[in-house]
Amino acid sequence: MTEPIVVVGAALLSGGRLLAARRSAPPELAGRWELPGGKVEPGEAPEQALVRELREELGVEAKSAERVPGEWPVRPGYVLRVWIAHLLSGEPRPLEDHDELRWLSVDEVWDVEWLEADVPAVMEAARVAWGNAGA
Numbered sequence: 571m572t573e574p575i576v577v578v579g580a581a582l583l584s585g586g587r588l589l590a591a592r593r594s595a596p597p598e599l600a601g602r603w604e605l606p607g608g609k610v611e612p613g614e615a616p617e618q619a620l621v622r623e624l625r626e627e628l629g630v631e632a633k634s635a636e637r638v639p640g641e642w643p644v645r646p647g648y649v650l651r652v653w654i655a656h657l658l659s660g661e662p663r664p665l666e667d668h669d670e671l672r673w674l675s676v677d678e679v680w681d682v683e684w685l686e687a688d689v690p691a692v693m694e695a696a697r698v699a700w701g702n703a704g705a
């Protein structure tokens with residue numbers, strides 16, 4: 571059996587808020603919200619991929635922290651794994667793949683229409699970030 575391709579998602583936190591990014595493409599995903607990130611490239615560690623994707627997509631420097639337990643199927647052959655990440659410098663801008671960003675407080679986390687795979691992923695990330703208040 572071939573190993574799935576890992577898509578890393580960042581639960582990027584700053585000032586107690588979680589960053590959500592609205593996809594602008596492809597058409598079937600556009601308008602839905604996700605954790606910024608992308609596919610791990612061959613030879614790359616997932617945490618490196620996360621930092622690279624946040625630089626490319628949002629123009630920020632970030633550091634990865636703990637892995638959020640679990641993994642979630644995205645589509646056949648792809649799984650989503652999530653790490654908590656902290657903003658080190660820069661203000662996120664939607665440079666690639668996204669057309670809007672929102673910093674969500676614990677009370678706002680379900681205000682956006684997350685991609686299907688992200689619903690359980692964000693639930694777990696919220697638990698790690700905020701404790702049961704985010705569930």
Ligand SMILES: Nc1nc2c([nH]c(=O)n2[C@H]2C[C@H](O)[C@@H](COP(=O)(O)OP(=O)(O)OP(=O)(O)O)O2)c(=O)[nH]1
Pocket residue numbers: 577578579599604605606607608609610644648650667685686687688
């Ligand atoms: N980045 C990201 N992708 C997600 C999430 N949830 C989810 O279902 N996906 C899907 C959307 C895409 O089919 C796939 C990731 O592809 P991507 O387009 O973000 O990855 P990438 O930046 O490496 O893309 P590319 O180099 O092929 O353009 O996973 C999520 O939270 N973050």
